[in-house]
Amino acid sequence: MVCKINPSLNYIITEIKSKIDILTVVEESNLHLSKRGRNYMGLCPFHNEKTASFSVNPQKNIFKCFGCGISGDQINLYARLHDIDNGQAIYQLSQRIGLTGKRLTKQQKVVISEQQEDRKLEKKFEKEYTQLFNYLCNLQNSMKAKAKKYKEMNHLEKDSLLIHYYHEKAYHEYLLDGLLAGLLEEIDFDQQIDFFELANGVVDNWKNLLKNQKLKGFENVELISY
Numbered sequence: 001m002v003c004k005i006n007p008s009l010n011y012i013i014t015e016i017k018s019k020i021d022i023l024t025v026v027e028e029s030n031l032h033l034s035k036r037g038r039n040y041m042g043l044c045p046f047h048n049e050k051t052a053s054f055s056v057n058p059q060k061n062i063f064k065c066f067g068c069g070i071s072g073d074q075i076n077l078y079a080r081l082h083d084i085d086n087g088q089a090i091y092q093l094s095q096r097i098g099l100t101g102k103r104l105t106k107q108q109k110v111v112i113s114e115q116q117e118d119r120k121l122e123k124k125f126e127k128e129y130t131q132l133f134n135y136l137c138n139l140q141n142s143m144k145a146k147a148k149k150y151k152e153m154n155h156l157e158k159d160s161l162l163i164h165y166y167h168e169k170a171y172h173e174y175l176l177d178g179l180l181a182g183l184l185e186e187i188d189f190d191q192q193i194d195f196f197e198l199a200n201g202v203v204d205n206w207k208n209l210l211k212n213q214k215l216k217g218f219e220n221v222e223l224i225s226y
Helices: 007-019 022-027 075-082 086-096 106-148 162-181 188-213
Strands: 032-035 039-042 054-057 062-065 072-074
Touching: 007 054, 007 075, 007 106, 022 054, 022 062, 032 075, 075 086, 106 162, 162 188
Parallel strands: none
Antiparallel strands: 032 039, 039 054, 054 062, 062 072
């Protein structure tokens, strides 16, 4: 059975996130964070550590501890810092922005619907983005394994598939670096879109190429799974 979030609650959560950012929650706490690039780093308040591994991303309104693995958004952080559950955190924060006890208007219901559709599109993009990265990784690893099977250079040069790959190798590595930067949120969304479109074209070309080749040695490699 699929659990569905009540639209009213969904709207309240969205309003909280839009009006109370994660840095506000941090500033109201005893957390001491230092800015490092786009993120803020400091000692994790949820476990003992000597090296800072607690990271806050203000652009995404998320936090993560790379030591103990705890992560979440500003509501989760508020709840943990005040030792309450998420439901209590939502109630307290909704009171702060004056939403408690109010019914949804038609306009608010439209906003909820649009936000749900946006989340679906975002999840679809993230899935396809990851698939492109994995495809190019698999292709790279498979070509390296294939090249190792040749004992002499003149034998390798007779493999048109490998020659084609090595002609594009530098560009493939450039795309992999860009896609990885997107997965790690080191580049902005517009740059992620650029790398997505470039990688998508390369993957489509390789799908067609691999379908038209006699792929001896590729029988057990899932290169055309995307």
